[in-house]
Amino acid sequence: MTQILGHEAVLASLRQAAAQQRLAHAYLFAGPDGVGKRLVAGWFAQLLNCTAAEALRPCGQCVACEKTARRIHPDLFWLEAAEAPTVKIEQVRAIIERLGLRPYEGHQAVAIIHPAEALTEDAANALLKTLEEPRGEAVVILVTTDAGRCLPTLVSRCRLVRFGALAASLIARRLVETCAAPEAAARELARLAEGSLGRALALAQSGALARCRASVEQWRNTAILLDDRQALREALLHLIWWTREQLVRRAQGGDDPAPLGVLLEELLALDEAAERYVNPRLVTALVHTRLQASGVFNLLPVTQP
Ligand SMILES: [Zn+2]
Numbered sequence: 153m154t155q156i157l158g159h160e161a162v163l164a165s166l167r168q169a170a171a172q173q174r175l176a177h178a179y180l181f182a183g184p185d186g187v188g189k190r191l192v193a194g195w196f197a198q199l200l201n202c203t204a205a206e207a208l209r210p211c212g213q214c215v216a217c218e219k220t221a222r223r224i225h226p227d228l229f230w231l232e233a234a235e236a237p238t239v240k241i242e243q244v245r246a247i248i249e250r251l252g253l254r255p256y257e258g259h260q261a262v263a264i265i266h267p268a269e270a271l272t273e274d275a276a277n278a279l280l281k282t283l284e285e286p287r288g289e290a291v292v293i294l295v296t297t298d299a300g301r302c303l304p305t306l307v308s309r310c311r312l313v314r315f316g317a318l319a320a321s322l323i324a325r326r327l328v329e330t331c332a333a334p335e336a337a338a339r340e341l342a343r344l345a346e347g348s349l350g351r352a353l354a355l356a357q358s359g360a361l362a363r364c365r366a367s368v369e370q371w372r373n374t375a376i377l378l379d380d381r382q383a384l385r386e387a388l389l390h391l392i393w394w395t396r397e398q399l400v401r402r403a404q405g406g407d408d409p410a411p412l413g414v415l416l417e418e419l420l421a422l423d424e425a426a427e428r429y430v431n432p433r434l435v436t437a438l439v440h441t442r443l444q445a446s447g448v449f450n451l452l453p454v455t456q457p
Contacts, residue, residue, distance in 0.1 A: 156191050157326055157349055158318045166196050166313070171206065175260075176311035178283050178292040180268065182299040183315025186350020192315070193264045193293045194220065197228050200291065201258030216258055226256040229263040233270035241274040248282045251290035261290040268294035269301040276303040283309040317347020331356045343400070344393050364390040372449045374440055384432045388423050388439065395419060395448070415446040 156163065169175050179196075181189040198210030198220045210217050219225035229247045233239045247263050255261045265271065271279065271294075280303070283292065292310075299307055323342035326349060327333040333341065333356055341361060345352035355361065367390040370376045378384040399412040419439065426435045443449065 178310040180310035181295045186348030197262040200260040227258040227261045231265045239271045244275040264293045266295040268296040368394045418442045
């Protein structure tokens with residue numbers, strides 16, 4: 153299983169709950185995309201069914217750990233709504249039925265549902281009923297980026313586990329280790345990814361850094377005039393990343409970041425306008441106007457060491 157990055161406090165508290173047999177029937181893992189919530193859910197499932205001595209759990213080596221990692225453990229129910237947009241009541245019922253029975257092989261049946269907001273209202277209510285009258289030793293882990301989009305009564309039945317953004321330094325180190333990224337590039341990608349390892353990896357693989365620089369360069373030379381909404385939003389996103397990055401640099405260097413803060417707000421508003429189907433050419437022209445007015449490119453070179 154891929155090594156978990158960060159979240160030491162979360163791991164420690166889950167480990168402690170397991171050791172003291174004070175597990176909740178249901179957990180809600182909530183936090184931004186790409187920070188490792190599912191990885192921790194898999195780790196927790198391993199912890200609960202690992203056959204090694206307690207201090208070594210999860211060992212990652214025993215048959216139970218291996219089956220859990222491969223998602224073929226008979227007491228693990230992993231429901232991913234990545235392909236189907238919703239989790240339906242039939243799927244939840246099938247899990248509920250199994251959760252009420254004794255575990256086949258392990259100590260504990262574990263169900264992982266991702267993303268929790270994909271549960272239809274019927275499905276969420278069926279699950280809620282089970283959590284109100286738990287049978288057997290089962291643990292349900294719901295994973296979400298936004299607890300606010302889940303059924304509130306369901307949320308209230310879960311022990312909330314919050315996942316924060318990862319430190320840029322941790323992400324950068326992982327990029328150097330796994331993608332053999334040069335350190336300076338790794339640091340830049342890590343900052344662009346805003347605490348999400350998943351996003352950083354995607355950026356590293358897509359050559360996004362070079363594209364980002366190229367499109368900021370185009371904005372500077374007013375070479376961008378876009379008819380295509382998708383292309384505009386991508387170019388705008390690059391500009392927003394870059395502006396945010398410069399803002400942080402200025403603040404760290406003791407310079408007044410306020411002018412860039414204003415520009416950033418304007419760019420975010422324009423991105424929203426593009427999303428709301430305002431004519432892309434108009435948005436592009438407005439971005440150019442704002443950039444000129446802010447004088448941002450006189451202030452800073454596009455590429456910095
Ligand atoms: Zn094990």
